Amino acid sequence: MAPARDPESTAAPGPHVTGDDVLLSIEGLQKHFGGLMAVAGASFTVRRGSITGLIGPNGAGKSTLFDLVTGVTRADRGSVHLAGHRLTGRAPDAIARAGVARTFQTPRVFPDMSAWENLLAGGAHHPGETLLGGLMRGRAARHRERTLQARAEELLAFLGLERAAGQAARELSGGQRKLLSLGRALMTEPRLLMLDEPAAGVNQTLTRTLMQRIGDVNAGGVTVLVVEHDMDLIMRLCERVIVMHQGSVLAEGTPAEVQRDARVLEAYLGGAA
Amino acid sequence: MALLPFLVGLLTLALIYGLLALGLNLQYGVTGLLNFGHVAFFAVGAFTSALLTLPPRGSAAYLQADAHYQIGLGWPVPVGFLLAGVAGGLVALLIGATSVRLSSHYLAIATFAMAEIVRSVLTNADWLTRGEFGISNVPQPLKDTVIPAGVYPYAYLAATAVVVAVLLALTVRLTESPYGRALRAVRDDEVAARSLGKQTPALKLGAFAVGGALAGFAGSLWTHSLGVVHVGQFVPIVTFQVWLAVLMGGSGNAYGALLGSLALMAITQGTRFLGDVPLLSGLTRRNPSFVPSLRFVLIGLLLIGVVRFFPRGILPERPRRPPRNVGRRGSENRLGSAADAGAVGGGVSDDRPSDRPASDRPPSDDGTSDDGRSSEADASADPGALDSSPDREPR
Numbered sequence: 326m327a328p329a330r331d332p333e334s335t336a337a338p339g340p341h342v343t344g345d346d347v348l349l350s351i352e353g354l355q356k357h358f359g360g361l362m363a364v365a366g367a368s369f370t371v372r373r374g375s376i377t378g379l380i381g382p383n384g385a386g387k388s389t390l391f392d393l394v395t396g397v398t399r400a401d402r403g404s405v406h407l408a409g410h411r412l413t414g415r416a417p418d419a420i421a422r423a424g425v426a427r428t429f430q431t432p433r434v435f436p437d438m439s440a441w442e443n444l445l446a447g448g449a450h451h452p453g454e455t456l457l458g459g460l461m462r463g464r465a466a467r468h469r470e471r472t473l474q475a476r477a478e479e480l481l482a483f484l485g486l487e488r489a490a491g492q493a494a495r496e497l498s499g500g501q502r503k504l505l506s507l508g509r510a511l512m513t514e515p516r517l518l519m520l521d522e523p524a525a526g527v528n529q530t531l532t533r534t535l536m537q538r539i540g541d542v543n544a545g546g547v548t549v550l551v552v553e554h555d556m557d558l559i560m561r562l563c564e565r566v567i568v569m570h571q572g573s574v575l576a577e578g579t580p581a582e583v584q585r586d587a588r589v590l591e592a593y594l595g596g597a598a
Numbered sequence: 599m600a601l602l603p604f605l606v607g608l609l610t611l612a613l614i615y616g617l618l619a620l621g622l623n624l625q626y627g628v629t630g631l632l633n634f635g636h637v638a639f640f641a642v643g644a645f646t647s648a649l650l651t652l653p654p655r656g657s658a659a660y661l662q663a664d665a666h667y668q669i670g671l672g673w674p675v676p677v678g679f680l681l682a683g684v685a686g687g688l689v690a691l692l693i694g695a696t697s698v699r700l701s702s703h704y705l706a707i708a709t710f711a712m713a714e715i716v717r718s719v720l721t722n723a724d725w726l727t728r729g730e731f732g733i734s735n736v737p738q739p740l741k742d743t744v745i746p747a748g749v750y751p752y753a754y755l756a757a758t759a760v761v762v763a764v765l766l767a768l769t770v771r772l773t774e775s776p777y778g779r780a781l782r783a784v785r786d787d788e789v790a791a792r793s794l795g796k797q798t799p800a801l802k803l804g805a806f807a808v809g810g811a812l813a814g815f816a817g818s819l820w821t822h823s824l825g826v827v828h829v830g831q832f833v834p835i836v837t838f839q840v841w842l843a844v845l846m847g848g849s850g851n852a853y854g855a856l857l858g859s860l861a862l863m864a865i866t867q868g869t870r871f872l873g874d875v876p877l878l879s880g881l882t883r884r885n886p887s888f889v890p891s892l893r894f895v896l897i898g899l900l901l902i903g904v905v906r907f908f909p910r911g912i913l914p915e916r917p918r919r920p921p922r923n924v925g926r927r928g929s930e931n932r933l934g935s936a937a938d939a940g941a942v943g944g945g946v947s948d949d950r951p952s953d954r955p956a957s958d959r960p961p962s963d964d965g966t967s968d969d970g971r972s973s974e975a976d977a978s979a980d981p982g983a984l985d986s987s988p989d990r991e992p993r
Contacts, residue, residue, distance in 0.1 A: 395793060421795035429793075435786035437850070438779075439917035441924070446783040449795045451776045456804045459777025460768065470776060478924050491919035506790075513794055 347408075348373040348548045349517055354393055354403035356386075363389040365572030366403065371517070373408075376539065376549040378563035378580070380556075382593055385569040387552045388430060391521055395427050396420040407517065422449060426515035430522050430552075432502040436495035440486055440505050441477060443494050447512030448473035473512070480508040484538065500531045507535070511542060518542065520551040524558050536562055560584070568592070604867075606751045612863040613755075613762045614820050618836075619843040619855035620762075620769055621812030626841075627849040627915070628773050629805035630785030631698065632706035635713030636840050639810040641720060641832035642689045643682035643817025645727055648736045648827045651678040663735040668725045675739040679761075679818040686814020687807045689716070694806035699799055713837065721829045732828020736821050758819055762856075765812060770852050772808070774918075781805050782850075839866070842897070846904045848911025857913055865900060869893040 349371040356364045364386040371377045379387050392398040394405050396417035405412040412420050426447075435443050451473070452458045453466030481487045484504040489497055494505060503523060510518060523539070524532045536558055543549050553559050559566060560580040568576040568583055570592040576583055583589055618640060625631040652670030653659035660670065697708040720727050727733070738750070745753045772778055783791040784798050792798050821827040839862060847858020873882050873889045881888050904911070 397789065397793070417789075417792040418795050418797050421793055427793055429790070433787045433790035433793075435783050435790065437786055437915065437917065438782055439919060441920040442779055442782070442918050445776075446779050446791070446796075447794050448776075451780075453776035454780050454796075456772070456777060456808065459772050459775030462775060466776065474921070474924070478920070481920075481924075490924065491917065493917040509794065 346373050347371070349394070349550065350406045351390075351394065352404050352406075354390065354405065355401045356389055356393055356398060357401060362572050364393060364400075367569065367573050368403075369567050369574050369577060371548060371550050372565065373548055374543070374546065375565055376543050376551065376563050378559040378566040379550060379552045379569065380554070380559055380566060380583075381569035381575070385592075386572040387569055388521060390569070391427060391519055391552065394420075394519065395425060421513060424516035425519065426510035426513045426517070427519040428503075428506045428510050428521055428523060430525065432499075432506040434494035434497070434502050434505050434509070437493055439491050440494055440497065440501075441481070441490040443505055444477040444480055444508050444512050445470075445473055447509035448476070449513045476512060477508075480511060483541075484508050485534070500527045503527055503535070504531075504538075507538065511547075515547060518547050518549045520549065520553075522552055522554065524553055524555045532558065603751060606755050608863050608867045609860075610751070610755045610758055610823055611867070612860045613758045613856075614816050614823070615840060615843060615863060616856040616859035617762050617765060617816035617819065618813050618840045619847065619859045620766060620852055621809035621816070622840050623809075623844050623847075623849065623852060623855040624769060624773065624781075624805055624812065625809035627844055627851070627855070628778060628785060629781040629802055630702070630788075631802060631806055631809075632702050633709045633806070633809065634706045634834075634837055634841075635693075635709035635711075635716075636809075636813055637832050637834060637836040638693075638709075638713035638716035639686040639690055639813035640817045640820070640836065641716060641829070643686040643814030644821040644827050644831070645720065645817075646685040646814065647675075647678035647682035647818035648733055648821045649726070650681055651675050651737050651822075652733065652735070653737070659735075665733070665735055666731075667728055667733050675737060675822060679815065679822075682818035683811040683815040686817065687811030689814075690810020691803065691807040694803045694810075698802045698806050710834070710837075713834065717829060717832055720832070727827075727829060730829060732826060732830070734826050736825050736827055738822055738825050754823055758823070761815070761819065765815060766852060766856065769808075769812070773852065777801075777804075779918075842901055842904075844911075846900070846908070846911060848908075848913035848915060850915030851911065851913050854911050854913035854915070858911065861912070866893065866897065869896055 347370045351370070352368045354364050354367045355362075367386065367390060379390070381387055389398065393400045393403075394412065396412065396415055396419070400413060403413070407420075407423055407425060410423065412423065412425070415423070435446060438446065448469070451466065451469050453462055453470060458466050481490055484507065486501060486504055486508065489501055489505075494502065497505060503526075507520070507523065520539070523535055527535065532555065539549060539551070539562060551559070551563065563580055566578065566580050566583045567574055568586070568589050570588075575592055576586045576589050578586070618636060621639070622633060622636050625633045625636075649667075649669050650671045650673045652665075652667060652672065653663075654670045654672045655665075655668060657670075657672065693709070693712050697705055697712070700708055721729055723729070738754075740753075741747060741750050773781070780791070780796050780801055783794070783796060784801050788798050791801075820831075840859075843858035843862045844855050845858070846861055847856065848854025869889075869892070872878055872892060878889060878892070908914075
């Protein structure tokens with residue numbers, strides 16, 4: 326259950342927050358919807374530069390946890406810190422600008438915009454994105470636009486979406502949308518990339534590509550937290566796995582450790598729990 | 599029937615409505631804001647421009663016109679025009695600040711109610727607007743002094759065309775900028791836009807205010823073209839006609855908004871002559887309200903027809919393509935850039951599954967059974983192979 330102390334009152338960062346190797350630290354996070362405790366005091370950390378898997382049976386609270394970290398939903402209690410900076414209570418866009426990018430379980434592309442524009446829209450800190458900046462298009466805005474276009478072009482190639490660049494995103498296949506939303510999240514140049522079931526509904530070839538790309542991105546210095554039901558993917562990609570069950574963390578360890586954990590098997594196979 | 603003056607009047611009106619549509623298109627077509635109170639900004643602009651430019655109370659012109667209004671500043675019409683836009687924008691900013699965070703349908707209700715409040719205030723503020731009587735000697739710039747009354751409508755049309763062209767160019771510049779792109783992102787999926795760090799409330803408020811400013815400008819053009827301003831001109835049907843223009847022309851496309859206004863005016867004004875049609879004129883004699891009612895029927899049928907046959911409008915918004923040079927660089931360059939993008943460790947050439955156009959695919963790609971996919975992935979193992987595809991010119 327949740328820790329008894331009130332995390333709101335911890336002015337100083339807790340023990341999880343400090344340490345150079347921790348990027349994301351979650352402490353006593355709680356959220357209930359009516360009578361349902363979706364996240365019941367979850368605490369864990371994500372190491373800087375790692376690929377961490379977040380698994381658990383349906384309804385374990387993984388997606389809610391994503392929403393809490395990214396500010397889409399407000400936590401009842403508990404705290405989230407990114408590299409020691411508190412994220413809890415901040416607006417979703419502020420959290421994104423702090424360096425957290427995410428994808429959604431069902432890819433939320435911008436349907437009436439081209440794939441190309443979808444990517445460019447991901448670019449953060451654009452001086453041309455204000456009313457006056459857009460009208461004036463000063464040197465800084467033009468320079469930023471060129472930088473973003475170059476990056477978008479790289480990502481189109483990186484994700485194999487070059488031919489789809491001019492197409493409206495609504496015309497893309499499900500797999501392409503997944504890739505596009507991954508690319509769009511990468512356009513923000515995140516420190517932490519949170520992927521919600523990137524491989525769900527994607528064919529095997531594309532899953533392999535996705536895994537490779539996630540690995541590539543991570544090798545480029547981005548920390549990845551991934552929710553996924555594809556155990557094969559989790560076991561091969563992640564160096565650390567966190568298992569959630571009924572809103573809290575059930576087990577944590579390397580893929581091999583977690584796989585051997587009796588409680589995990591019970592939770593998944595529906596034992597006496 | 600004098601065709602030419604009729605056409606000149608129609609075009610002027612179409613341009614003024616085009617400006618209104620341009621504003622609504624920015625709000626709804628580009629940003630997705632359901633504004634059902636557009637007429638309020640139009641009204642605010644019209645009254646602002648009129649009151650600022652009317653000859654001051656007690657002046658010779660005032661006495662000569664036997665006027666009764668309280669406020670007239672006698673400022674030049676261009677100043678009135680500019681401040682009409684400012685006023686429209688400020689009122690939109692004020693209203694938007696309280697309601698733009700509402701989700702779509704609630705915003706529609708709030709803006710509709712707001713427009714009625716504005717109209718009610720204008721109706722009851724007798725000292726300001728002369729209420730239902732209105733003000734009938736709004737200055738028409740340069741009329742009779744420089745431009746003879748006979749050619750005045752032509753001159754006014756030309757000036758209106760220039761003003762609308764300039765505002766159109768500015769609006770297009772805005773929507774084709776990164777700012778416009780961010781607005782479209784808000785329209786398409788606000789949650790996703792926010793998750794990318796976009797300050798969506800500020801973006802929505804900005805678009806709402808600029809749209810209000812454009813309507814304010816339109817109000818100024820309108821009142822000086824008529825020389826009259828009264829509250830009865832600013833009824834909700836104006837808002838809905840602008841909506842019709844935007845939807846008919848192509849929501850999200852500024853040119854479509856103008857085209858839609860032209861079509862709308864051609865229909866609403868053109869149907870004034872229905873009574874002259876031989877068969878219908880017989881019916882009119884027995885029932886005087888027959889033709890006016892028929893016009894509404896026609897407009898309704900038109901709206902149904904547009905939604906049925908042109909759901910995205912006559913000039914639909916097109917997704918913005920990348921610049922021509924994108925994707926045509928050499929393969930070495932691309933491989934290099936991919937490595938930059940994410941430190942690709944040797945695996946870049948495997949598995950390029952999504953190079954096929956979407957039209958070749960089943961609509962929903964849940965496929966584990968797509969056999970062609972893997973062989974295609976092998977075939978494109980060399981990233982340079984992409985450049986030899988037929989629809990791409992060799993460099």
